[in-house]
Amino acid sequence: MSISRLARATGLCVLGLGIPSSFAAESLTIASFGGQYTASQRQAHYEPFSKETGVDIKSVDYNGGLAELVAQVRSGSVSWDVVDVEMQDLDRGCADGLFEKVDIDALPAGADKRAAKDDFLDGALQPCGVGSVVWSNVIAVNEPAFQDAKPQTIEDFFDVERFPGKRGLPKRPNALLEWALMADGVAPGDVYATLSSEEGVDRAFRKLDTIKDQAVFWETGAQMIQLLVDGEVAMSTAYNGRVQGAISDEGKPLRILWDRQIWNADYYAVVKGTHAKKEADAFVRYATGTVPLAAQTGFIAYGPVRRSAEALINPAKAANLPTAKANFRHALAFNSKWWTDHGEAISERYASWLAR
């Protein structure tokens, strides 16, 4: 501790081209969502970073939400240095002062020399976090559950008469209400406007009522995959990367229904009050560089947030990404601002609906 302070104070850390050559702290702790997703981060981001800098990375799993971070930051004993967060949590955590601010100008340019500002997709650069992957909420179909007609659209997911079988639903309403409206005939462009009215929310819940009896609820991505693989549900709302992993790595008979996918992004954010801010910043800059982002698509089917990374992706893998043209036709962008405004009330109502 005292040595590391001394080192910092005397400026012994030498930084070259954004990649530091020596560090005071020996390790970083990074919290992410676990399972195959964290595995992809470990292989594409953590390990190469450790190799280059000598900084060990400890990986911690969490389930989203800000509770642990609030506890760490408020108590002053910060044990996580970097967190992988979803947009909504990033916004809120930023407002609550849980994250350090990002220095956008310090981010490296793309592999094609494009400046970072122009290289990242819109919305991928936030005041408190740097985007890493585009992932998508999709419907996963358990193929053996349907012998004759196969479900193809979001309407089919909500049609338990033509496509009988249990439905896996998330314990949080995010994305689900959007699907309910779209399955009820609302155009993707009108979804959030409709949801903003009380009648629109009622309409979404009425649609959910039609599959309530068949619903099985999951909390984590791992549970969701387990339900599908065990045949406990015929279809489930899902994260595309996890499902793709089960299909291509484990050969599970699952299929992704890209119709009306609702895409979202994950961000790396540096926790306020970390003892290794310099190392954490260096990690974020490294991991969101063109090459590591492109490399990550080799381990999980999430799209890179840098345009310059697309050129580096294996074409066979590219077809499974949410950002592939064929998949992206009826995509809806998840509106995290809308959820920040309405999430509280909707969650309450969803919890009430769920409980009864």
Added chain:
Amino acid sequence: MLNAAVKNRPPSGATFEHAVVLQNVVKSYDGTTQVVKGVDLSVRSGEFLTILGPSGSGKTSLLMMLAGFEQPSDGAIIIGGRDVSRQPAHKRNIGMVFQQYALFPHLTVAQNLAFPLEMRRMGRREIDDRVGWALNLVKLEGLGARRPAQLSGGQQQRIAVARALIFEPQLVLMDEPLGALDKQLRQQMQDEIARLHHELRPTIIYVTHDQGEAISLSDRVAVFEGGKISQIDPPTALYNAPRNDFVAGFIGENNRIPARIISHGPPSRLAVSGRAIVSALSVDIAPTETHACIMIRPERLRRVAHLCQLPNTIDVVVSEVSYHGDSYRLRASLDDGIDVITRIPNDGTQSIPDIGESILLGWSTEDARAFAGGVSATIR
């Protein structure tokens, strides 16, 4: 096999006078070692019979069989003229008093007393009357509403006795009922039991290892040893005429003087300490020149002034004198190191010898009993 045979004929030697008859009762827990080795016993109606024995003598097993908590491996138990060997405990109509009282802690004293009556489906009013009578009997009126934990040990045991008597059982078993009480209470309780037996005349089988209780309470005492009855007699006979050295040693204090048999009597003549020739009543026959043991109660061993005062005398040296209020207790050694005990009443008629003083002790022939064999290790 045996049971079937016994059931069909009246038990031999038993009359209706007999409340309890045991015929060749055997108990073995593992099929090989017998804890009770063929006991025959008849208890008269209204009799107070004590089973006395050291721990491990089989007396508890016998009691368990009488109560119905264990079944005899062989033989028959006849109570009130009926063979109950295979009858469960709750159908035997036997009152039992346990060492640790066994009053039900969740019931009041009155409810404890009412319990056996309720089990017999007696009417409420009659139950109340009887409970009042029983409380009166043990002089604990007014404590009916208390819980057992609120009573003293002595009170609890009186309630336990009352509970065992209240339903007029054909037999009352008492399993070391005074064992949990301190010395003073024990004497009081003993008097209480004696009084109740005198007033109500129930048939009582009382189990204890305390010979004092056995002698003062019982009509007859059965001394148990190694799973068998060693001797069964009224207390006086047991005390004065023990049939073997075990009984002689177990009941009361006794002097044991090793001797050599010279001739058979009556009375037999024996040599003590190689010199003195004395006489005693022999209990069992053994060849001359073999070893024997003379037993004399301390109170029958008297200090004499000269040799002719009593037919048998020995020389001893006083080694210990202790004061007991009503008497002095003397320990004295024969010249080959054998100790004897005697008592000198504190009535002012006799002088008390000093330690180291040589005195002469003597006895009447009929007070000494000679048993074949040396001084056995089992004797205290």
Added chain:
Amino acid sequence: MRQRSPHRTGWTLVLPLLVFTLVTFLAPIGFMLWKSVYDPEVAGLLGQTRQALAKWQTSTGLPGPEGFDALSRDLRDLTGDGRVSQLALRLNRERSGMRQLIEVTADAIAEYDRPLLEIDPRWGDPDTWVLLKRMTQPLTARYFLSAVDLQQTPQGSIVRQDESRRIYVYLFGRTILVASVVTAVCIILGYPFAYALATARPRMQRLLFFIVMLPFWTSLLVRTTAWIVLLQRRGVLNEILVAMNIVSERSRLELIYNLSGTLIVMTHVLLPFFVLPLYAVMKGIPKQYVRAGKSLGAGPVRVFLRIYLPMTLPGVLAGAALVFILSLGYYVTPALVGGRTGQLISNQIAFHVQTSLNWGLAAALGSILLVIVVVLTMLLSRVTQRGVL
């Protein structure tokens, strides 16, 4: 040297534990109770507004110009500190749309310093101001109202929550029901088991102990996975039943991810808490009580009902109380195997602590649960004291 008084020595001996309890138990509970009625966040952010609105009677329509001025000044200050989003998010939690209103207003004030009413017509709605007045009062009953599905209207009257948002009373009811059923099943299964345990020979006893302690020795995750493998629709149990033609392929039993999953798994996990205290009590009952009962003429059934059962009742009550109270607070198991219908009030508390970060509401729900537990414990100790021993 003067001798220490025994009184003081006694205190010295218990002091470490007392301090420990205070720090790890009483202080957090006190903090929780306090948190459920005290919420100074908005009051701290809108200090001037709070003062200005103090004298305003909500029934008189809009507040006077001093209220508008104070809010403008507060928002300008917050913009300088970068704390507008904190206020916006906090107010948004009470009413959807407030985030947008506050942020738009703060931006407009910072840029043009226009009057509030020109920036957004919602500032002409007295209800907006009622919300601000309420939120700037640090002491509040709103969390407790929410916790029992009530709300305060802008007019000040207390009414039930909208039908579609009522949840907590229902969940409290379900929690108590689940706890009761789990307790009842534990009694039915646990009593004979405890008896067997108390009377078994040493070797058998070790085996039975192993069986009952097994859930303690297994990690939560392993245990839960085992239950899922066993109970799910394509699980071991259903496969067996289908193979034996007891249930048909179409009507496989729904044993997990619903209320029955919660009940089965909670019973399994909590059974030791019932069996062990009861076993201890049974072990402490000497044989002679049963013997005394028999000798007094009671057959096996009556000995059990009149003697053994009442004597073991303290153990039954202690075990049942333990199971019931633990059931009230269970949330990991229901979260994993309870599906939709097996969720309990604790899951909502966990949700508000971990996900929604609505600690005030979580504290209010927790306090109500605490009161239920305390009342039950007191009732129970009265019953045990009066009843036996």
